[in-house]
Amino acid sequence: MRRHLDPEVACLAKEVRTEWKTFFEKHLDRPSIEVRSDPKTESFRKNAQKLLSEALELKMDHLLVENIERETFHLCSRLINGPYRRTVRALVFTLKHRAEIREQVKSGALPVGTFVQTHKK
Template sequence: MDKFVIRTPREAYNPKPKYNRKFYKQAKIESLQGVVVIEDLERAEVLLKRNDVSPGKKVKTLKTLLQKRPPKETLIKTNIGKTVHKLCKHENEAIASTANEVYKSWKEHILSKVNRPKLEVACDLKTQNFKLSARRMIRDAMKRETDSSGENSFGEERYKTKENGKRKRELDVDINIHKKSCKEKKNDSSEKIHKSSKINEDTLDALAEYIERELFQETKRLINNSYKRTVRKLVFSLKHQDELRNSVVNSTKSVDRLIKDFLQS
């Protein structure tokens, strides 16, 4: 059988090349730039302050700090900001240059936070409608009822008095003159009332919005039972208590004090 078998030289074993796969590791919360561990910062602050620590370890510590973006409050609390700032003038050039990089990156981060505009996140539609209705009820409760003064009952004398025709004619003339003067006064007063009503409505709208916002903030930005109950009590009290309404409208009572009183009651 061997003469029928064709033997060929064996080739060297060449395994198939593996695909270049990237193996990803799961990121941890501590690996994020904005997440810092207070204990790590305190440890780094001690290492950077001590004189018996080698320059290489200090540079390594500063490089780890360079990857973090701690907030301003944390820098003040741990005193790490002052320590890094002092190391910018260190005798060792490596330590000074790395400390300068850390200080500049932290400073840019803090300044970007300060100059960044605040984001206004809109609530859901149900919450927005509830807030708008609460503002409307508070505004209506703060409006003072204006008594519309009608015409004087001057014409009743015409039917009560029984005098001669001359006296009646004089009375008719006096009534007409009185009506004209009332109309003129009414027109002048209506213009003044219209202008003042616009100003009052604008101020009341702003005040009602301010009261509702502070109440919403005090109830942890939730439309809960405390928020609803406080709105009802506030509206009822503003409607029926003249002294309270006048003090709120005239700003003799602060909004913070008003909300705290109603939340505690």
């Protein structure tokens, strides 16, 4: 439509595209909406948060713990399945036994997305 023969239509199409692009760039960094799951899934996710909090030596409601678990959950197609469980185990093991990685995650030097992606099973 930006190449329409009518200059008014072309101008309006350009404006719509500019507004659309600006809107998506502003909203790109917003977190996705969390929907409550069934009780069994919620229980598994809380347990995963507990294990991660112990490995990070942080409280269970700390934002970093929630972000790591949420990233893992989303990376595993929002399912509590074998890959989710194996990934959580790998993350917990790494955080417990590799102090340098634990400190990088806690300080923010190693982004949560990168950390989870490298340990996905």
